[in-house]
Amino acid sequence: MNFSKAWLAYRRAEHEADYKICSALIVRAKGKVVETAISEYKQAVNEILGLEVEITREEELSCTALPNHVIMEMAEDDELKGDGYRLLFKEQSLFLMASTESGLLYAVFELARQFQKGIDIKTLKMVSNPVMNLRMINHWDNMDGSIERGYSGGSFFFEDYNIIYNERTKAYARLMASIGINAIVINNVNVHERESYLIMDEYLESVKQYSDLFNCYGIKLYLCINFAASIEIGNLPVADPLDKDVIKWWEETTKHVYDVIPELGGYVVKADSEGRPGPFTYGRTQADGANMLGKVLAPYSGLLIWRCFVYNCGQDWRDRKTDRAKAAYDYFMDLDGLFEDNVILQIKNGPMDFQIREPVSPLFGGLKKTNSILEVQIAQEYTGQQKDVCYLIPMWQEILKFNTYALGNDNTVQDIVSGKTLGNINCGIAGVTNVGNDYNWTGNDLAAANLYGFGRLCFSPDMSAEEIAREWVIMTFSGDKKVVDIVTAILMGSRDTYEKYTTPLGIGWMVTPHYHYGPDIEGYEYERWGTYHRADRDGLGVDRTKEGTGYTMQYNEPNASMFENIETCPEELLLFFHYARYDRVLSSGKTLIQHIYDTHFEGVEEVGKMQAAWKSLEGRIPDDAYVRVLKRFEMQMKNAIEWRDRVNTYFYRMSGVKDAKNREIF
Ligand code: GCV
Numbered sequence: 332m333n334f335s336k337a338w339l340a341y342r343r344a345e346h347e348a349d350y351k352i353c354s355a356l357i358v359r360a361k362g363k364v365v366e367t368a369i370s371e372y373k374q375a376v377n378e379i380l381g382l383e384v385e386i387t388r389e390e391e392l393s394c395t396a397l398p399n400h401v402i403m404e405m406a407e408d409d410e411l412k413g414d415g416y417r418l419l420f421k422e423q424s425l426f427l428m429a430s431t432e433s434g435l436l437y438a439v440f441e442l443a444r445q446f447q448k449g450i451d452i453k454t455l456k457m458v459s460n461p462v463m464n465l466r467m468i469n470h471w472d473n474m475d476g477s478i479e480r481g482y483s484g485g486s487f488f489f490e491d492y493n494i495i496y497n498e499r500t501k502a503y504a505r506l507m508a509s510i511g512i513n514a515i516v517i518n519n520v521n522v523h524e525r526e527s528y529l530i531m532d533e534y535l536e537s538v539k540q541y542s543d544l545f546n547c548y549g550i551k552l553y554l555c556i557n558f559a560a561s562i563e564i565g566n567l568p569v570a571d572p573l574d575k576d577v578i579k580w581w582e583e584t585t586k587h588v589y590d591v592i593p594e595l596g597g598y599v600v601k602a603d604s605e606g607r608p609g610p611f612t613y614g615r616t617q618a619d620g621a622n623m624l625g626k627v628l629a630p631y632s633g634l635l636i637w638r639c640f641v642y643n644c645g646q647d648w649r650d651r652k653t654d655r656a657k658a659a660y661d662y663f664m665d666l667d668g669l670f671e672d673n674v675i676l677q678i679k680n681g682p683m684d685f686q687i688r689e690p691v692s693p694l695f696g697g698l699k700k701t702n703s704i705l706e707v708q709i710a711q712e713y714t715g716q717q718k719d720v721c722y723l724i725p726m727w728q729e730i731l732k733f734n735t736y737a738l739g740n741d742n743t744v745q746d747i748v749s750g751k752t753l754g755n756i757n758c759g760i761a762g763v764t765n766v767g768n769d770y771n772w773t774g775n776d777l778a779a780a781n782l783y784g785f786g787r788l789c790f791s792p793d794m795s796a797e798e799i800a801r802e803w804v805i806m807t808f809s810g811d812k813k814v815v816d817i818v819t820a821i822l823m824g825s826r827d828t829y830e831k832y833t834t835p836l837g838i839g840w841m842v843t844p845h846y847h848y849g850p851d852i853e854g855y856e857y858e859r860w861g862t863y864h865r866a867d868r869d870g871l872g873v874d875r876t877k878e879g880t881g882y883t884m885q886y887n888e889p890n891a892s893m894f895e896n897i898e899t900c901p902e903e904l905l906l907f908f909h910y911a912r913y914d915r916v917l918s919s920g921k922t923l924i925q926h927i928y929d930t931h932f933e934g935v936e937e938v939g940k941m942q943a944a945w946k947s948l949e950g951r952i953p954d955d956a957y958v959r960v961l962k963r964f965e966m967q968m969k970n971a972i973e974w975r976d977r978v979n980t981y982f983y984r985m986s987g988v989k990d991a992k993n994r995e996i997f
Pocket of ligand 1: 520
């Protein structure tokens with residue numbers, strides 16, 4: 332086996348709890364996902380408790396208890412929503428209940444977590460309902476086997492334009508189901524020539540294998556499609572979404588796709604973005620494009636997911652009014668309410684592109700009659716590329732808790748994408764994944780905490796980032812208190828540390844162009860991508876107020892005024908919204924320039940402390956994982972030093988202000 336079991340590497344329970352009843356399972360449910368739940372149950376009980384399981388199947392759906400059994404049953408239960416589940420010990424038996432098959436599978440994985448945490452099953456009394464309806468993973472895998480922004484090896488779905496189906500794909504489906512994922516897109520949103528054919532006979536039967544596999548784990552498969560497929564495959568002269576022949580081509584093609592793969596979840600589209608084709612070519616709107624495909628998918632209950640990452644990537648750096656941050660709102664707000672019910676807009680968490688600190692996209696508070704999905708990036712494109720540790724759950728939680736004031740006082744992003752605010756069901760969260768065919772799946776073993784946490788957060792966003800981290804450590808490494816405390820502490824501090832040694836106060840970028848790892852302060856400053864910091868001899872930052880680009884006006888009140896006013900703008904976003912002078916005094920009492928120097932020195936010191944903390948775990952963590960992470964810390968230290976020295980030197984030379992502590996700046 333050339334891959335690890337990650338958080339499903341079940342360890343034998345060491346505690347005293349009496350688990351004997353787990354060897355007798357009664358099943359009062361049927362279906363292919365139930366069969367998966369049963370086999371997962373057997374595996375967990377066998378590997379963790381060392382018990383063989385005897386199964387009795389009963390037709391009757393009742394809650395009668397037979398003492399000393401585990402009873403897995405479908406239940407009608409008002410407290411259970413969607414794929415929710417209940418774990419309840421009563422009358423000497425343990426009940427695993429759900430109203431869907433997937434709910435039963437999730438109940439089994441929950442039980443496995445409880446075993447690993449050493450819980451006494453007699454105390455089990457819990458209900459867990461998924462807060463997000465769509466809990467989706469996006470792969471940016473290409474058919475040549477590469478992964479766009481992949482930092483952990485090649486694709487395990489594709490190699491040399493062939494589709495791979497093996498033990499690893501099965502292991503992957505298990506991993507995803509165990510954290511509650513119910514939708515997976517297997518190919519990159521940038522659909523190149525060959526990937527356009529995934530919806531054609533060349534590949535459909537092979538793609539179906541994935542769909543069948545995923546279905547057994549309660550997961551729907553989605554495909555990214557090429558908006559111009561009617562030209563590239565269909566030999567039509569156009570891809571105009573209002574053209575009758577184009578519509579007919581998509582209807583026939585999609586009918587055939589669903590004939591072969593009836594369970595397909597739907598299509599995902601990146602259009603009019605970074606060179607991809609789209610409706611703008613024909614003078615049509617984004618709604619025209621999305622709705623055409625939405626209507627084509629509707630007869631099959633398919634969903635059409637349309638990305639809002641549409642912006643002008645041919646900007647002139649001399650133009651201070653055009654602002655990339657404004658683009659998504661500008662393109663989509665006027666279309667609010669015009670989208671079909673099965674169309675969902677997928678919106679990146681921030682208005683730029685997955686930086687270490689950005690404000691929440693104003694579209695979440697803007698759209699009031701449109702389905703939306705929050706898109707986050709589990710892959711650490713701008714956050715250390717899975718060499719540097721950067722636990723992202725605290726960031727995503729901040730985003731979910733942000734109050735958009737969409738319809739009055741209390742409408743957080745979580746309320747919007749969970750359907751609470753608008754009463755819709757086609758919504759949720761999508762994460763651009765961080766896995767590849769490396770042995771440990773994620774390059775840095777610690778990066779798996781982001782993938783695990785992503786699923787847990789979609790299901791239960793009110794779990795704290797620390798609770799999720801602890802759970803992941805227990806599942807992955809050990810229940811040893813020292814290991815759990817230290818690894819959790821490393822993870823919890825890692826985002827702040829990364830932010831300290833990279834870009835200050837929300838300014839973002841300053842990365843090596845294209846590659847996006849390591850510093851290049853002016854790498855994007857005079858480029859066409861719209862990603863500027865505007866540093867000069869007096870200060871830095873982008874004026875996005877009314878006087879500047881006007882971006883602040885895209886927020887609802889009171890957010891608009893809060894960001895507009897430099898005195899009330901959250902300090903961690905100061906330079907995103909405002910140009911500030913180097914001698915501006917921050918809340919710490921330090922000047923902006925001193926803050927830049929200090930945080931960069933602190934960031935490197937903190938990496939040193941994380942590294943030392945990790946070394947203190949030698950012998951307590953499986954050796955191979957210990958050594959792999961140690962090597963990553965060495966890379967992180969080198970990177971942090973490079974960032975510190977380049978950023979501090981740049982701003983020292985730019986401002987001419989000396990470090991108050993006289994440290995070495997070049
Ligand atoms: C898949 C950024 C990334 C691109 C990515 C794009 C997107 O620009 O650098 O690699 O393309 O976002 O989200 O579509």
